[in-house]
Amino acid sequence: MSFSADVKNELILRSDSAMHCRIAELAGALSVNGRFVEDENGTRFLSVRADNPALAEKLSRLLYNVMERRFNFEPSYIESKHGFRIIIKDEAVLKELSEKLKLYKADVYVESGELVTERTCCKKAYLRGAFLTGGSVSSPEKAYQLEIAATTDKNAERLSDIIAALHLDSKRIRRKNRFIVYIKDGDTISDFLGMTGGMNSLMEFENIRVLKEMRNSINRTVNCDTANINKVVNAASKQIDDIKLIEERRGLESLPEQLRTVAEIRLQNPHLSLAELGERLSPPLGKSGVNHRLAKISKIADSMR
Numbered sequence: 001m002s003f004s005a006d007v008k009n010e011l012i013l014r015s016d017s018a019m020h021c022r023i024a025e026l027a028g029a030l031s032v033n034g035r036f037v038e039d040e041n042g043t044r045f046l047s048v049r050a051d052n053p054a055l056a057e058k059l060s061r062l063l064y065n066v067m068e069r070r071f072n073f074e075p076s077y078i079e080s081k082h083g084f085r086i087i088i089k090d091e092a093v094l095k096e097l098s099e100k101l102k103l104y105k106a107d108v109y110v111e112s113g114e115l116v117t118e119r120t121c122c123k124k125a126y127l128r129g130a131f132l133t134g135g136s137v138s139s140p141e142k143a144y145q146l147e148i149a150a151t152t153d154k155n156a157e158r159l160s161d162i163i164a165a166l167h168l169d170s171k172r173i174r175r176k177n178r179f180i181v182y183i184k185d186g187d188t189i190s191d192f193l194g195m196t197g198g199m200n201s202l203m204e205f206e207n208i209r210v211l212k213e214m215r216n217s218i219n220r221t222v223n224c225d226t227a228n229i230n231k232v233v234n235a236a237s238k239q240i241d242d243i244k245l246i247e248e249r250r251g252l253e254s255l256p257e258q259l260r261t262v263a264e265i266r267l268q269n270p271h272l273s274l275a276e277l278g279e280r281l282s283p284p285l286g287k288s289g290v291n292h293r294l295a296k297i298s299k300i301a302d303s304m305r
Contacts (some may be wrong), residue, residue, distance in 0.1 A: 243297060
């Protein structure tokens with residue numbers, strides 16, 4: 001099962017006791033994934049899709065609670081769509097539901113008014129409902145990406161405004177016929193999961209993040225050390241080639257004593273760094289001093305080539 005599915009399964013079990021939060025969560029779900037449809041007889045009805053039986057049951061339960069237990073909302077499985085749909089045809093139910101959730105028709109889609117998200121707790125509940133019916137989140141092992149696909153630009157803007165009101169940052173983009181609100185920052189995704197009630201998912205997300213950052217840090221250190229080692233090896237190889245050239249053409253005794261001493265120690269210790277070579281000299285010499293003498297040796301060898 002994917003990380004996104006695990007998050008949704010946890011949020012499905014999250015239930016608010018306050019009626020205003022239940023209304024807000026239901027409004028978020030319907031705004032993102034609800035639509036008004038007409039059948040062949042011209043009868044208008046409200047339809048909302050659910051990807052799995054657990055989400056369909058949660059939406060049915062929310063409708064049942066918001067409508068004060070006066071109606072049953074049984075989800076039906078649609079074979080052609082491979083998913084569940086809750087269909088509401090009763091005009092009286094639609095009218096009352098629209099009044100309570102501040103819903104209105106935008107072409108065939110559903111939008112809701114701002115009154116249902118005046119409270120901070122209701123903003124969080126609205127985002128939870130929207131994420132359940134239209135959201136996804138990548139595993140932090142692969143990428144930091146959380147997104148909610150809205151049916152209209154206005155619904156996407158509404159989601160962005162609510163996220164901003166909770167002091168989180170998000171961006172919007174259009175993808176085909178959907179309007180995507182997305183978050184790519186790991187810290188912000190953690191905050192989103194916590195605010196919407198996914199505390200177990202938040203802990204799992206953070207655990208994976210820590211391990212990922214540790215691996216990345218180790219890899220950066222290893223790469224840096226490898227680069228430094230390669231640099232030392234390549235420099236030492238060039239120095240040894242220069243010294244051997246001088247030895248073959250003129251002999252090392254042709255070099256001044258200070259240069260000859262450094263040349264001999266370098267030949268004997270091809271893998272030592274400049275600082276370590278300096279410690280072998282008597283008296284010891286610093287890294288810059290050793291480098292200066294080897295540079296002189298290199299110039300002599302270049303003149304011979």
